[in-house]
Amino acid sequence: MISPRYAREIPQRYRLEAGRCTVCNAIYFPPRLICPNCKSKSFEEIKLNEEGTLLTFTIIRVGSEKFSKEVPYAVGIIELKDGVRLTAQLADCAVDKVEIGAKVKLVFRKIQEEGKWGLHCYGYKAILI
């Protein structure tokens, strides 16, 4: 059984659902209850643009136990076309091919395993385009 904590984040991790402030148009991922920019509490649900640019990255060589079998893997901060930024792993590429400014696209992938049953947990990773 999936945990409530995991289930709650599914709209964001599977479908990239974000909240746009109806007053100042700022987009928040994940959605928030109050806009830090204008203090509005009114949001509409939108889906993030899947394409963006890599702003910075690292190659994780020493991971936590959960990710220790995955090393080395690249993780970066991506600015999507709608201006939203997020942190994601870079998939399907040699780690030495990653560079700042690379054009990337978010894809649906397995991220990690949860609990002693090894339940698969999914979300977004980025691939180079």
Next chain:
Amino acid sequence: MKDVAVIGIGMTKFGELWNQSLRDIFVEAALKAIENSKVDHIDSIYVGTMSSGLFVGQEHIGAVMTDYLGMNPIPATRVESACASGGAAFRQAYLEIASGQSEIVLAGGVEKMTDGADVTESLATAADQEYEVYNGVTFPGLYAMIARAHMHQFGTTREQLAAVAVKNHKNGSMNPNAQFRSQVSLEQVMKSTMVADPLRLLDCSPVSDGAAAVILCSMDAAKKFTNNPIKVIASAQASDTITLHSRESLTTLKAVSAAAVKAYKQAGIKPADINFAEAHDCFTIAEIVITEELGFFEKGKGGAAVEQGLTSLNGKIPINSSGGLKSKGHPVGATGIAQIIELYEQLTGKAGDRQVNNARIGLAQNMGGSGASCIIHILEAI
């Protein structure tokens, strides 16, 4: 607001203290501080610890520590702000005395990191669990991304990062409480194991056990106990987004600059009036960015400053005379208090071989997570 002074200090050696428990190291540091200050009573206690629950499975730290200090029923409160927990504990003690509520307060910090917990996972709880850590980023990984962005934007070099470690190990070699008293060469840093590119093992502060404690007292009462009270002339705190990716700039630490502006204003001084500083060098890149945010160097020039020796013990503004987190060790919750202890030793002229010349005003900058919280204190010898 009442004036507040630091009148006594105590700490354990930092390192792998396998023979001592979490409570024993805290009590050791606290008793040393009490003895050092010669106070006749303590009104209350604040303990900074980041993650005693994850590291050793113990919460309710205020209660554990007052009990083992034999000080029931005085109030004791645990304070948490990730790696800035110690600084936050000191600030609460300061505010309690400044407000007139108490006269003498003990502020301490402690962490026991070598008892077998997954340290990488535990430290990562200072970042956003759902939107950073879930996706596989580690704590060194976050600072590595800051480092790469800083190198890309300002031309900061790999050698400049390494120069921070070389300098701090040199200072730490003169600190009897430091975890690593060995010096390292530029080449050793540059060839150490890669942890998260571009950061290598010797760019990272170590995993440490340790505790530190100081006694704060109202300036009026301080004269009963010492001829040499060190005055707290500023206490400031600021916050930033929990995720690194949400920040407008990936090469600035806004919580640091915001806290610094408040601290300088409270003290009525400028960055140039600071004689020396302890900066939260959890990673070499952090020290470079912090010295820029504190206004010691122009944005982007922090790397060159280290390389030119401006932050060395005899430089324009000595940074981390204690050895910093890098060499002294980083028992997370104790770090903010240990920074205050270095300020106290320098300002009372008791820093031995690593004494900074003409140390009159010192600044301590303690930071949580990838910079989501920052606490700055400025102390002055009077």
